[in-house]
Amino acid sequence: MSGGPSAWTSQNTPTAMGTPRRAAGKAVRRGGRSPVRPPSGDHGISVVRSVLRSGSRAGVRFRWRPSPAGRRLRVRSSGSFWSCSWRASFFLLGFLESHRGMRRWNHRIQGKRCRSGSIDSSIGCRHNRYDPQRWNRFRDPRQVAAGESHRYRAGMASNTTATRSPLHDFHLQHGAKMVDYAGWELPLHYGSIGDEHVWTRTSGGLFDVSHMGRLRITGRHARRFLDRVCTRLVRGMAGGQCRYGLICNETGGCLDDVLVYCFADDDYMVVCNGANRVKIVAHFERVKAEEDHRFKMVDQTESTCMCAIQGPKVMELLGAVSTEVPTLKRYRFTVKNVLVMKIIVSRTGYTGEDGVEVILGAKFAKQALGMLLKDVGADDAAVRPVGLGARDSLRMEAGMPLYGHEIDEATDPLSAGLGFAVKLDKGESDAQEGRFIGQDALRKIAGTGSTRKLVGLALEGRRSPRQGMAVLDGDRPVGTVTSGCPSPTLGHPIAMAYVPAEMAKAGETVRIDLGGGTDAKIVDLPFYKRPS
Template identity: 60%
Template sequence: MDDVIIYCFDESEYLMVCNASNRLKLLAHFAAVKGDMNFKLEDQTESTAMIALQGPKAMEIVGALSREIPTLKRYRFVQKSLIVVKLIVSRTGYTGEDGVEVILGSSMARAAMGMFLKDVKSGQSPIRPIGLAARDTLRMEAGMPLYGHEIDENTDPLSAGLGFAVKVDKGSDDEKIGRFIGQTALEKIAKDGCARKLVGLGLEGRRSARQGMEVRQGSKVVGRVTSGCLSPTFDRPIAMAFVDANLIEVGTNLEVDLRGTAVGAVVEPLPFLRAVAKVSI
């Protein structure tokens, strides 16, 4: 359905951050499957905003404002107040770099961005605004799956390399815990093995692969590209693709069909690049 992050405030209060484009679909899904569960769901999408500060200097910058935030472990959060503004600050992000994501009221987002970027024009600030294209190259270098590319409603998390987030045997030793939607199907995949798996590809030349392009071995189609770009860090084309499970070994030679031109590609380990910062989890 989506790739989300769940914030747990206490045993009875949770916050789910989803992709904005999936919001209405998810609301309809929750309404359809809630059964006799009694809970209150509040859609805060339009009343909140998120600002992400990412990069090797992010925690140094944040540390000038708070001594507590730099001590957070990955995927942990804290609630803070800045004058009259309430913030949720988490050590998360979708770049592969260290950093934080800040959730605040949408009415204060412009002022918060102004605070972050106030010294940019003077050249005295290490902070620079970036768009989705830059974010996308960063998450590809970090080998991070993105909904609509590496994951969707027809892709299982085990094939996408997200098995760490799935407890396939949930409830097997305690019926009170219960099972989750799709668990039976995932149990079968875990037992039988994935037909295709997500891998990294390094391409020859300078042209980037695009989503949907065929991956071949000889004349046989053995997979499809999910994401691709010209990596700014490595100055060469990289891509992620689902390929037949017997072809995932690093160093396997394949080809990508770039609109009628076969270009050599080699299976590479994911992530392509690991952030320098070492952060406890």
């Protein structure tokens, strides 16, 4: 921090208090955060002045005065005075911002003890009004994101209400039924789930998937670390390439399935399931600490927006905006600079249809949406908004797993039919590739064979199986349904289930316990393949 040892001077300082610099230093060592450098010049001074003005109502006086070293802040509290540069004043703000720092300032400066926690400096000890995000508008967004990640690692939620997507107003404008999903308020449907499903298969659908975790990992050990935690080979990825893989535990169970984006050899992004973001961040931090990996991880989930545009007519529509996007190969992405926006466009999806997934800054989401799809949501629009309900039935028809249903920490990827995303010989021919966590356990499973397999089930009638229902061989339970729904494309109910490996043969008949036995035929996955 600029200002040197003389950044703070004290006059008539009480012995019990010590210098503010000393108190601030202790607060930082005990958990306070040092703020980033403010804008330079008079603008920085005006920003600090506007922030500190509220402190005068709590018995603290701030005054700017010229000095040979430049403009300095004069602080008065309880009959004592301190003088500091405007840069040092931001250090004071970082001290005040922290939970312990607020209590320490309240107790020592104002001579009061806040019995219930943090305070708001403008209203004394009314701690229930303290907002831990109040200073974020003066901080670098990357620092704010890093601070949020720290709270996740500590297992504390940043708030008790569902997080709203940057497209929240758009959803309400189009009559969405909103639900709480993975801690986010997202649209379940806008009308009929079946109609939205069919429209995506025949034309195009817009999905808000901002709840998906987006973790940016950079640094000289970034590639080595990802090869350690991911079942796919990251070392061979080129810039502009995506790769689907899994994060496993030591026993080979699935912690999550992810997409890895490669920007450069030391710059990656991991897209994980929204419900698993806290767990994956904690897992990454634990592996980083235990194995001494050197990299930086920034959680960009809440500072960005992510949406999927899927359907057979999508690439044609996007071709009118960009000639590059329609030429992208599957699992490739490009970064487009449009005005002041940086947009990541990848040819990936979770519906079984062609299309793209788009990641961009949260504050530009609505503007970019209007540029990409000018008539989205109109009655005659080729692309219409689609909710979570249709997204679930679309992924089931495509035979794609959902975490918490087809995969979890007790399920290995080989049993789930995801062997294509596991490189079992990783690190054997090239030591620089490294071995991934859970590799030894999965090699044993591959050697002995999985005891159960994920299969598709086709049913007749109108009733759909639900997760947890028993699969019967006669009257004997032999398996469990993981997902089920009516299939608008096929016209009958479908389901996915785990059954013993010896029974996992297409054409075999089993029964589903729907209150009364219902016949189901085992079929190969996926249920639906888009026309080539």
